[in-house]
Amino acid sequence: MTPGILEGKACLITGGASGIGRAAVLAFAAAGANVLTADIQNCSSPELPFFAMDVRRPEQIRAAVAKAVALYGRLDCAVNCAGIGGVRACTAEYPDEVWDQVLAVNLTGVFHCMKEELAVMLPQGSGAIVNVASVAGVTGFARHSAYSASKHGVVGITKVAALEYARNGIRVNAVCPGFTRTPMVEEMLQERPGLEQRLEARMPVGRFGTPEEIASSILYLCSDAASFITGHAMLLDGGLTAG
Numbered sequence: 001m002t003p004g005i006l007e008g009k010a011c012l013i014t015g016g017a018s019g020i021g022r023a024a025v026l027a028f029a030a031a032g033a034n035v036l037t038a039d040i041q042n043c044s045s046p047e048l049p050f051f052a053m054d055v056r057r058p059e060q061i062r063a064a065v066a067k068a069v070a071l072y073g074r075l076d077c078a079v080n081c082a083g084i085g086g087v088r089a090c091t092a093e094y095p096d097e098v099w100d101q102v103l104a105v106n107l108t109g110v111f112h113c114m115k116e117e118l119a120v121m122l123p124q125g126s127g128a129i130v131n132v133a134s135v136a137g138v139t140g141f142a143r144h145s146a147y148s149a150s151k152h153g154v155v156g157i158t159k160v161a162a163l164e165y166a167r168n169g170i171r172v173n174a175v176c177p178g179f180t181r182t183p184m185v186e187e188m189l190q191e192r193p194g195l196e197q198r199l200e201a202r203m204p205v206g207r208f209g210t211p212e213e214i215a216s217s218i219l220y221l222c223s224d225a226a227s228f229i230t231g232h233a234m235l236l237d238g239g240l241t242a243g
């Protein structure tokens, strides 16, 4: 990616303490952006400002966006990456309380983040939002009804907001990663011996993605290099859904 492609851009990244979000924070900073990391999990560092927040709490999202504006004077880019996986269970047995938690973080959380981010971007007349969905947002993912529903929902609200704000200088896109080596996935692999090999065998490229590979596409979609792209759900899955 071109160095300095986000030079001086004010960015907020939720879920920026770990995995894909962390890789995005580092990639954005390396591209010259001023980044505020927002997460429920602490990851303070002297170089990269951090704001503790829970995307299930709209007032905490509002405070995170206000903090980014206080630090940088505006909000050019927002990456809504905070997410959880839920449990593995068929739909008939899927626990109600887990359904509620997954939807609250993955879908309602993104909805509230977008509301607060748009409230700053609209008067500016510019902005780029990237929501982190999943391949499970465009195909079924057996035994993960809550996760799949939440990610289909993220793709849906991404397209709706893209249509609504295209004439306001605001672009809204989603990325749909396939299996990517992050703490979320490592935990799943450790719980189920042999799964890693089975998944790799299913993947056309024969391997998992890296958080850095996902981050570079998020960065591209936030940058002016993607100025004609809005309402797009970009598959980043090593060919998984091509067949």
Ligand SMILES: NC(=O)c1ccc[n+]([C@@H]2O[C@H](COP(=O)([O-])OP(=O)(O)OC[C@H]3O[C@@H](n4cnc5c(N)ncnc54)[C@H](O)[C@@H]3O)[C@@H](O)[C@H]2O)c1
Binding pocket: 014, 015, 016, 017, 018, 019, 020, 021, 038, 039, 040, 041, 053, 054, 055, 056, 081, 082, 083, 084, 085, 105, 132, 133, 134, 135, 176, 177, 178, 179, 180, 181, 182, 183, 184, 185
């Ligand atoms: N890893 C994959 O294979 C994969 C594939 C497709 C999509 N995704 C999506 O990518 C995103 C990042 O996942 P990851 O794999 O990097 O996982 P991760 O667990 O490493 O990172 C998720 C981050 O979200 C934060 N978070 C969780 N709940 C939160 C809350 N209520 N408020 C604020 N922050 C919260 C966590 O603290 C963590 O830092 C998620 O939305 C996930 O669904 C991941």
